Amino acid sequence: MSIDWDWAYVFEILPELLRATLITIRISLLGFAVALVAGLLIAMARMNRNWVISQPALFFVEFVRLTPLLVQLFFAFYVLPVLGVSLPAEPTGVVVIGLHYATYASEVFRSGIRAVATGQWEASIALSLPTFAVWRRVILPQAIRPMIPALGNYLIQMFKDVPLLSTITVYELLGTANLIAGSSFRYLETLTLVGLIFLLLSYPSSLLIRYLEIRLEKS
């Protein structure tokens, strides 16, 4: 066995890996935007009194949460073209990962909205505020603050799931690393760097969220 860590090689590939890291971050942020919007819609559908709306939403949430993201990616990537929808790999990945996390975000939204005291709803009715103003000015501002840590944790989790997109030919961090290692045969440095980059980005972020959580509990 021979373990020779080659620093020259590390510095040679680092710029390319960092560029790929930016792609991973971009996908995470776009996917998170999809997750927030779709998650809020799903949460509102699930809280609808009409079961024709709430039941399909419940089914969608359960289905997505009980099946692997990887297979959902395969499904979208290989099946959509057959149905006549041809999207490039990266947008497909963003939509799939976004919808996947939307189901998790919808639970956060639901419990956040439920946690707003019923007196707030009653007061809004007593003041005969229009529905939009009730949501915009009364309920959501109170509901969103306590949701921030939970949503932040999902953002970090999603960031760590972006490498799955490499299986549908998106060259994010892991995909790029594989490409590099495949031609240089230096898996040790390449894959170790990828692991370290993930650790260096997600660990401080999770500390930040823990800090936010503690601050929110105090206030």
Add this chain to the structure above:
Amino acid sequence: MDIVQAVIPALLKGAGITLQTAIQAGLLAILISVVVGVFRDVGGRSVHFVLTVYVEFFRGSSAFVQVYWVFFVLPLFGLRLSAILAGTLVLGLNAGAYGSEIMRGALRAVPPGQREACVALNLSQWSALTRILIPQALTRAIIPFGNLLIDLLKGTALLSSITVTELAFAGRQSASANGSPLIIFSLVLLIYLVLAAPIAWTTKLMDQRVRRKLNIGRAP
């Protein structure tokens, strides 16, 4: 229907490997969760440090990258594991890191009066933990552990990219051999659903039963 009949044997064989991997990794993960979750708080300072590094390392980097790393890098150190063994170990260690946090949280949620009572009754730390604190913590951890096992089951799909011929791998292979990805990937998703849903139901039932028996309120 012909296509379903043609691919079902291969998919079921893959599902068998998925299930086998998930069960083995799940047992490892639960064992690690309880041991690490308990010892991170009651062990000494150096134990705490080592276990914290383990937990944060596995939680901090991507599971998929960990799977790749073990598959490609460990052989360079002269450690040759089969793909399925390497994959099972990584998934078990990864889920164990998350599970130990569940266990730790559940232990902290045991009312302080229970600890005080153990001290008052002069129980040794060992019997306080194994007879009073851990059993009560576990009753609170049923649903989160169920979710962990579901995540683990879904995580076995990651092993398809390191040549383990589990369900996702079988699906991809059948789709490229037979075409009709719509039917095949729908079947694959359905099989995952059939495997995962019982875990969700069972843990929900267990949780309800335990809560009724012990007369603790509904989960928050």
